[in-house]
Amino acid sequence: MRIAKALSFLSFIPCHRLPSRSIYLNGKQIPLCARCMAILLGYLMLPALFLMPLPFLVGVLLQVPMLADGFTQYKKWRESTNWLRVVTGLLSGVGQGVIVVSVVNFLVESLS
Template sequence: MRIGEFSGCHQMPKRSFFIHGYQFPVCARCTGLLVGNILSILLIPVIQPKAVAVILLLPLALDGLTQLANWRESTNWLRFLTGVLGGYGLYTAFLSLLILIL
């Protein structure tokens, strides 16, 4: 669980996945962000244009903000999915800029 504390994740049990009764060290959304980051690294040869990467951040923002405004309660799988999209988009944009600079 120290990994979650270090990363700044809130680690709320109701917003986290469990395997065999053990809570993931990060919440569903942070898990998705990490998976998205890893996917973007693995798919470096297929890097999308920066505009597509930024668009992939929109579902994450929409899901997070509507939940923050108490308009609705998101599910862990939706948090995970929007996290994957957002993580992929964020890291792809970062890698695109890094390649451009180098």
């Protein structure tokens, strides 16, 4: 599939790329796992976050679902699903954007 091949440049990103935790387009595995792909998609919100900055704490709180999902899976308390990985990864990506915008705005205000 052309989309999967076009996204092959993402192969430099460190990711386990486990087939069972990845998303497939027309039978071709996306070159990142579901969670990493969703985090990257969350980064796309960065321009909007510069226009409508959210508090730093919101960015931190948006990390909690992914950390809880990853931690409970790591401890083998439960098995996550790709759907849950996408949702929590997307929240994390947006949250990381909130943190970046908060830090940038803080630095700009501090230096001006």
